[in-house]
Amino acid sequence: MFAHLTPQKLFSLEGKVVLITGGAGGIAAGLSAGFAAAGARLVLTDRNESVERRAADLRAAGADVTTEILDVTDAERTQAAIAAIAERAGGLDVVVNNAAIIVRKHFLDLTIEEWRRVIDVDINACFTVAQAAARIMVKQGSGRIINMGSIMGHVSRPILTPYVTAKNAIHGFTRALAADLAATGVTVNALAPGYTITEFSEAGKKDFHDFVADWIPLKRWGKPEDLCGAALLLASAAGAYVNGQVLYVDGGFLAVTK
Ligand SMILES: NC(=O)c1ccc[n+]([C@@H]2O[C@H](COP(=O)([O-])OP(=O)(O)OC[C@H]3O[C@@H](n4cnc5c(N)ncnc54)[C@H](O)[C@@H]3O)[C@@H](O)[C@H]2O)c1
Numbered sequence: 001m002f003a004h005l006t007p008q009k010l011f012s013l014e015g016k017v018v019l020i021t022g023g024a025g026g027i028a029a030g031l032s033a034g035f036a037a038a039g040a041r042l043v044l045t046d047r048n049e050s051v052e053r054r055a056a057d058l059r060a061a062g063a064d065v066t067t068e069i070l071d072v073t074d075a076e077r078t079q080a081a082i083a084a085i086a087e088r089a090g091g092l093d094v095v096v097n098n099a100a101i102i103v104r105k106h107f108l109d110l111t112i113e114e115w116r117r118v119i120d121v122d123i124n125a126c127f128t129v130a131q132a133a134a135r136i137m138v139k140q141g142s143g144r145i146i147n148m149g150s151i152m153g154h155v156s157r158p159i160l161t162p163y164v165t166a167k168n169a170i171h172g173f174t175r176a177l178a179a180d181l182a183a184t185g186v187t188v189n190a191l192a193p194g195y196t197i198t199e200f201s202e203a204g205k206k207d208f209h210d211f212v213a214d215w216i217p218l219k220r221w222g223k224p225e226d227l228c229g230a231a232l233l234l235a236s237a238a239g240a241y242v243n244g245q246v247l248y249v250d251g252g253f254l255a256v257t258k
Contacts, residue, residue, distance in 0.1 A: 010238040014039035017089040018235065019082070021072050021129055022099030024050040026198020027148070030224025031096060031231050036063035038232055043085050045070040046099070072099050072125035082132035094144040094235045095133035096191075097126040100166075102200060104159045115162045122166035123173065130177060134186060141185040146234050147174050149192035151250050167192075171246050178244030187243040189234045194250025196222035217252030226251075 003009065018035045020028050023044025032042055036058055042065040044051050044058075055065040066089075070081050086092040100122045103114045130145050137143025152160060153167035170190055177188040195201060195212045201221075213220055230249045233239040248254055 007238075011232050011236045012039055013094070013232070013236055016040050016093040016235075017043065017086070017091055018094040018096070019043040019045065019085060019092060019133070020096040020098050021045050021070070021125075023067070024048075024054045025098065026200060027193065027196060027224045027227060028096075028098050029054065030227050031098070032058055032063070032065075033061075033225065034228025034232055035094075035235065036061070036065070037228075038236065040064075040094070040235075041089065042066070043068065043089065045072075045081070047071045072129055073120050075125075075128045078125070078128045079132045082129065083136065086136045091140055092133055092136045092143065094146065095129060096231070097129050097145070097147045097170075099125065100148065100163075100200075102160070102163045106159055107161045110161060118162035119166055122163065123169045126170060126173065130173075130188075134177070134181060134184075137186045138181070138184045143186040144235050144239075145177065145181075145186065145188040146231065147188070147190045149174070149190035149246050151192060151194045151248065151253055153190070153192055153246065154248075154254060174246060175244045187234075187239070189239070189242060189244065190246040191227065191231055191234060192246050192248045192250070193227055194222055194248065194253040196224060196226070198224065215253065215256070215258050216250070217256055220251065222249065222251055 013035055018040040022028055024046040044055055045068045051067045055067045058065045068081055072078050101118055103118050126147055147170050149170045150167040152164045153171040156164045174188055174190040227249050230247050
């Protein structure tokens with residue numbers, strides 16, 4: 001009964017090729033584990049060989065993973081690498097624009113080089129990756145583009161000007177792509193985490209950690225695994241009609257004021 005609507009069918013990524021940029025990162029660890037558990041064939045890319053260690057851990061747990069060392073700010077190489085990856089894998093079903101950097105500095109102290117560096121990785125490179133992926137997906141007549149947004153795409157706090165700017169851009173970029181890719185079979189959504197414990201976040205600073213945990217209605221920081229369910233929704237048949245959305249996974253952070 002209702003065999004096509006079982007969770008196993010709806011959320012399955014069996015045999016699907018899923019490419020994650022910044023694949024050695026903290027949130028990528030959670031996403032990779034969730035996608036692998038749903039049957040995906042993972043392609044993890046990152047700017048250095050740390051991605052090989054991540055892949056080895058995942059393979060040890062039974063995942064199907066290949067890797068590619070790829071600096072996503074190198075537009076030409078990124079376009080070529082994504083085309084080659086899809087060629088080798090026989091397609092590209094899901095791409096996660098996950099790589100990002102952050103520079104924490106007051107606006108008055110920021111250099112133009114620091115501003116450009118963040119904008120280049122956090123938004124310009126997402127253009128390159130999404131366009132390379134979309135060209136393949138449009139030909140296939142199917143695909144999912146997931147851009148990593150942030151609560152900082154909606155609110156702000158001090159010393160984060162370039163990052164907040166880039167994440168706002170990611171949310172708009174997501175809606176714009178959903179419009180341009182209409183009727184192609186490709187959906188585009190943003191997954192917007194709240195405060196999630198990784199090296200990227202400021203979890204090491206105890207005062208800040210406790211302040212944030214107290215603010216969040218769920219009274220704790222997010223873990224990378226907290227993003228698996230939402231990511232799987234956006235990547236799988238379960239999310240077929242979800243398009244152009246920013247899906248916040250923030251423990252309720254944006255819902256309350258302090
Ligand atoms: N951790 C959080 O609290 C949080 C909150 C909201 C949004 N996010 C977003 O989630 C995503 C992942 O964040 P994370 O916390 O896992 O960070 P992370 O630093 O652990 O991972 C980011 C990865 O991107 C890679 N990277 C950076 N520049 C690159 C480049 N030029 N080319 C290729 N790879 C590059 C890094 O090597 C790293 O492995 C980011 O888009 C971030 O903005 C994180």
